[in-house]
Amino acid sequence: MGTDNKRELILQAAIEILHHQNYQNMTTSEIARRAGIAEGTIYRYFQNKRDLFIEVLRFISKRMGEIFVEGVSPEADLKSNLRVLGKNFYMRHKEGSGLYKILYKAFSEVEDDDIKSALGNIYTQSVEIIKSILKSSLGNEKVSVPEERLEIIIFMIWGIGDIVWKRSIVSGEKTMSPAEMDNLVEMVYTLMKSS
Amino acid sequence: MGTDNKRELILQAAIEILHHQNYQNMTTSEIARRAGIAEGTIYRYFQNKRDLFIEVLRFISKRMGEIFVEGVSPEADLKSNLRVLGKNFYMRHKEGSGLYKILYKAFSEVEDDDIKSALGNIYTQSVEIIKSILKSSLGNEKVSVPEERLEIIIFMIWGIGDIVWKRSIVSGEKTMSPAEMDNLVEMVYTLMKSS
């Protein structure tokens, strides 16, 4: 603890704020207040506000990776893994939804090279993690799905979840029900198998 | 000449800037410089910077609506319309891509109610326009596709295009080729017909 504890405190304070503010509107003074430390202390743990933000993105990336693959197992067959994955994507309400929103809003800082690359890593990693797990499932399959199709499966599920989720944020439109997501996964799976 | 000319000038200057900056980093002084006017002149045409931004979003919404449905015609059959639509989505590099990026970055301002509602309108409208055109194509179909499936078709194509496009921005990954998009549309169409 000790030192690292404080670093964590700052990081969590920033995340709390970022749930309802964007990077630019988040002030170092509010971070300090929420973390219960002095404003200057932030600069002992982070070079500047932008670096702190990048660390936040890294943290979220890690956490989202965990959330997405929760319940997905290499032993299970592809279809059930896809179902779990689909629901995890859909489950972006609750913790995941909050973190995903932060990530989404972070896109507005993409003109900054370091933030862009942080976001790039997050996306690449996420796809890799998911793909590697799904690949393990392929062995258990009766019907073969070419490995190179996995990526497009992921993108389809991700993409539609993404759009529906975003619309629910901006226009209050209802999001998908778990049943609808099941249905979608089923369709995509069928599609990929037959193609 | 005249009044509207200057308003347009300001709007276009803002859009130019927003291509490589976000809302908060765009300064009124740079807008003025690019538009070739005095800073105070902005405030004769827009109440404040935020309102100017909302007008930018409205403009983009209108323009994107045109871009999306370019070449789509009510007389054509559903599949070819979907193909054109898919390519339009995919064609987000060039003008469309730039505008779409601005829209994407604008999401970070979603905590502001007026901007949120502007974004909400854009999304709702876009879906409506596309859906209404596709509905006209349904009559020309040999095989019937239930009208209520159209929305999910749109979301699938939009969603996957969205994800692939975003990844190409943040991680330099290649985006879809027109051929791949064609293929995707084919798949989605087949899927929707058979389900």
Add this chain to the structure above:
Amino acid sequence: MGTDNKRELILQAAIEILHHQNYQNMTTSEIARRAGIAEGTIYRYFQNKRDLFIEVLRFISKRMGEIFVEGVSPEADLKSNLRVLGKNFYMRHKEGSGLYKILYKAFSEVEDDDIKSALGNIYTQSVEIIKSILKSSLGNEKVSVPEERLEIIIFMIWGIGDIVWKRSIVSGEKTMSPAEMDNLVEMVYTLMKSS
């Protein structure tokens, strides 16, 4: 009319505004809007905003002079004239009160030499007018009141009215009733006679 009509329009518009704004918060654009003319037109009739303000003060000075001496007549005896005068002072609610407030607020511009001198003239003139009328009443008096006492009589009535009026503005405290004012005048008159 024609030209002078417009000048009057501007002056009256300014006065309307000054009832609920001070000089600095009054904008030329609001003056123009209220007067139903273009902003630039103001500058055909007045050198600048400050000069317009000075003209407003002159107008108010003239009008207040009329209001104060309303009903006061050289033929009446001193006591009844004082009573009428006292009520006129007190009657600063209604038109007089509004104009007096503008004058009061104008004091904040006293650091400007021209405005200071305009205010100086107003005060000097007011006292002179009132004094000259009261002097005419002195002939009708049974008991003599030395002319040089008139000024202090005026100041006493004016002063107390002023204080009570100002308090009613800032603290909502009730102002004097006409009866109380009558009483005050009676007292002051008695005092001056006996001294």
Add this chain to the structure above:
Amino acid sequence: MGTDNKRELILQAAIEILHHQNYQNMTTSEIARRAGIAEGTIYRYFQNKRDLFIEVLRFISKRMGEIFVEGVSPEADLKSNLRVLGKNFYMRHKEGSGLYKILYKAFSEVEDDDIKSALGNIYTQSVEIIKSILKSSLGNEKVSVPEERLEIIIFMIWGIGDIVWKRSIVSGEKTMSPAEMDNLVEMVYTLMKSS
């Protein structure tokens, strides 16, 4: 040293400026320059310029309260207290006069509710303080003066001092001499006793 020192510095700098400028013409940059601090520092001690102004008014109120009752004692008899009080009012040249002028000019901001209420408090308080001291003097009186008359005594002295002082500012007219003030007080006192 320390924190309060700087707050005081800012307050005093503002007061210095307000001696020859009004609220609106006083700029934060001049305050900072005079106080020898950075402009931003002002905002560590005051929410905004208007709040700083209100604090100035509060300070002046307190100081004027002290000046007014200087030399007035509950043990002394009413007449001599009135004399001292009268001279204190009259003594508004020097420190008191400067502060009173600021208060007077502040009236132009009376349309702002917070400033209006600050001014209201100042007036109410001032009257209360003076009244309570004079009430203590009443016990020492040979001739009784009804307590409820005290307020009108105060207003008469205040009022006439006020008018004379204001005229001396705007028209360079001489103000009252201490002897004249003594005389006035004598008159008022006689008047109140006999009525």
Add this chain to the structure above:
DNA sequence: AATGAATGAGGTTTCATTCAT
């Protein structure tokens, strides 16, 4: 290591005044 007062650059916005029509 921790503090938090101080900084000052830079942002948005207002508005009296000008001048081409």
Add this chain to the structure above:
DNA sequence: TATGAATGAAACCTCATTCAT
């Protein structure tokens, strides 16, 4: 004479960052 679009100086205020303690 009248217009009103355009100006641009200058105001207030914010906030990431520094540094003496």
